Amino acid sequence: MSDVTWPYGTFLQRLGPPVRAALLELGVRRRVPPGQIVIHEGVRESHLVLLEEGLTKVTATLPDGRAALLALRVGGDLVGEMSALNDRPRSASVTTCGPATYRVIQPDRFKMFLKEHPDAALELAAMVSDRLRWSNRRRIDFTSYPVKIRVARVVAELCRTHGRQVRDGVVIDVRLTQPELASICGAAETSIQKALRELRTEGLVDTDYRRITVRDLPRLRRMGELEAGED
Incomplete structure (x- = not known):
């Protein structure tokens, strides 16, 4: 997979070609279907998962039993590194959103x-x-911005990390439910529905079944008070 262009910010993208090749030689490759849990929250296990293809969701269980969406990980990302390095139980689960290929790497x-x-x-x-900076930014957003601006900030960031340019906008290639978007934004689902409705009315986004298309990304970024490179 030496000729693959890994998404910006992923662990494999950060490495030089020789080091990347050495890492890809480690572990056992596995291919799994959608909905497969590759890391289980609360389990004391220490292997790492190096994603090669596919999209995964990182979730944690709330006290009331609901699942909170913490992050999205794609091909090139490394997950499970915390338990591998500190030998503590998993702090979250990682589940495939579609077919995925990854390598299981033992901590030693x-x-x-x-x-x-x-x-x-x-x-x-x-x-x-x-x-950690991304998590801290979300916490600051929860206390500093109204829901509509939080949604604008998160959607603009998803455009950068998971967006696909089309003729009349940017399609976010992640199928998120409104409860999942609410958990990222730290808001009630009804508030998310209202914010999306207002963004649609203003011509900034279109929404379909679990899909968001951004029609005016520069204006959305301005609404989210995002400076160049901040997302």
Whole structure:
């Protein structure tokens, strides 16, 4: 898979070609159907999952039993690194949204890989830092912005990470339910429905069954008070 262009910000994209090739040689490749849980929340296990193809959702169980969507991960992303490095139970589950291919890497092999490739260890630290920054930004959004602006910010970010340019806008290639969007935005589902309705009325987005198309991304970014590169 040396000729693959990995999505920006993923762990494989951060690595140079020789280091990337060395990492891809680790572990056992698996192909799974949609709806497969590849990492189970609360389980004490320490292998890592290196995604090669497909989209996954990272979720955690709330006290009332509902699942909160924490993040989306795509081909090139590494998941499960926290338990691999600190030997603690999984803090979240990772579930495939469609057919997916990934490699299962045992922690001892990954730790040896990091020792042999110090640059990869630095990139791992940078990746974890970026994820923490994203989580912190969501917490700040919850307290600083009304729901409509939170939705604009999240949708603009999804355009960057999962958007596909079409003739009249950007289609977000992630099928999210409104409860999932609500969990990312930290809002009630009814508030999300109202915000999306207002964004549609203003000509910023169109919504179909579990799909969002952004019609005017620059104006959506301005509404979300996002500066260049902030999302």
